[in-house]
Amino acid sequence: MKVLIVVATAGEAARLADLPARVVVSGVGPVAAALAAQRALLREPFDLAVSAGIGGAYPGSGLGPGDLAVSDVIVQADLGAQDGEQFLDLTALGLSVQPDAPHAGVFPAWPGAAALAARLGAACGQALTLGTVTGTAERALALAQRYPGALTEGMEGAGVAHAALLAGIPALEVRGVSNPVGPRDRSAWRLPQALAATRRGLEGLLAGAGSPAPHLP
Numbered sequence: 001m002k003v004l005i006v007v008a009t010a011g012e013a014a015r016l017a018d019l020p021a022r023v024v025v026s027g028v029g030p031v032a033a034a035l036a037a038q039r040a041l042l043r044e045p046f047d048l049a050v051s052a053g054i055g056g057a058y059p060g061s062g063l064g065p066g067d068l069a070v071s072d073v074i075v076q077a078d079l080g081a082q083d084g085e086q087f088l089d090l091t092a093l094g095l096s097v098q099p100d101a102p103h104a105g106v107f108p109a110w111p112g113a114a115a116l117a118a119r120l121g122a123a124c125g126q127a128l129t130l131g132t133v134t135g136t137a138e139r140a141l142a143l144a145q146r147y148p149g150a151l152t153e154g155m156e157g158a159g160v161a162h163a164a165l166l167a168g169i170p171a172l173e174v175r176g177v178s179n180p181v182g183p184r185d186r187s188a189w190r191l192p193q194a195l196a197a198t199r200r201g202l203e204g205l206l207a208g209a210g211s212p213a214p215h216l217p
């Protein structure tokens with residue numbers, strides 16, 4: 001399986017340079033990730049596009065710094081409209097099916113995600129993408145309630161997933177937890193542990209964990 005790995009920063013890429021995959025650095029955010037992913041996907045064919053890196057863990061996820069999460073769904077959680085206190089996603093706005101983007105901001109991930117998570121002892125669930133890092137406990141809770149089962153927050157997954165959709169290949173998000181989603185507290189960050197978890201997830205993916213067992217004759 002030929003895998004494209006998109007990470008936001010050179011620091012994340014440095015820990016992955018020896019892996020048997022194409023690793024590209026996109027910069028932070030969904031637009032940067034989408035553009036970098038699409039540029040790589042137009043250059044050569046891949047079987048899977050992965051958004052990988054550090055991420056925040058939502059309240060109720062049961063995850064903490066150093067834990068590993070893989071996505072079964074990638075959600076662009078700020079794509080929609082705010083109506084007072086209520087958030088209206090594209091489906092609620094009647095914009096869910098567009099000819100060139102039949103996704104409504106929700107991207108089912110690679111079918112091997114659950115098996116990969118099981119083999120690695122990782123969490124498997126929704127990965128949310130936002131263009132702005134959540135900075136209050138109230139908003140973290142509101143997002144966790146809006147998306148029950150949401151595990152992680154990042155800023156690139158939906159961009160990679162959208163580019164993968166247009167390229168006709170599956171996408172996956174692999175996040176090592178660096179921090180709790182909520183009030184800004186850099187002292188709570190555990191970057192080395194998060195980077196190590198991210199690498200562990202990608203090593204497992206590239207070693208074939210999660211891929212369907214070969215059909216024996």
Ligand SMILES: O=C(O)c1cccc(C(=O)CC[C@H]2O[C@@H](n3cnc4c(=O)[nH]cnc43)[C@H](O)[C@@H]2O)c1
Pocket residue numbers: 008009028029053054055056057132133134153154155156178179180181182184185186
């Ligand atoms: O300075 C801060 O307080 C701060 C808090 C959270 C995240 C940041 C970033 O600069 C994140 C940029 C980068 O890391 C990923 N990431 C990691 N944790 C989170 C998060 O809680 N929410 C969203 N993104 C997060 C993200 O994918 C970016 O690539 C700074």
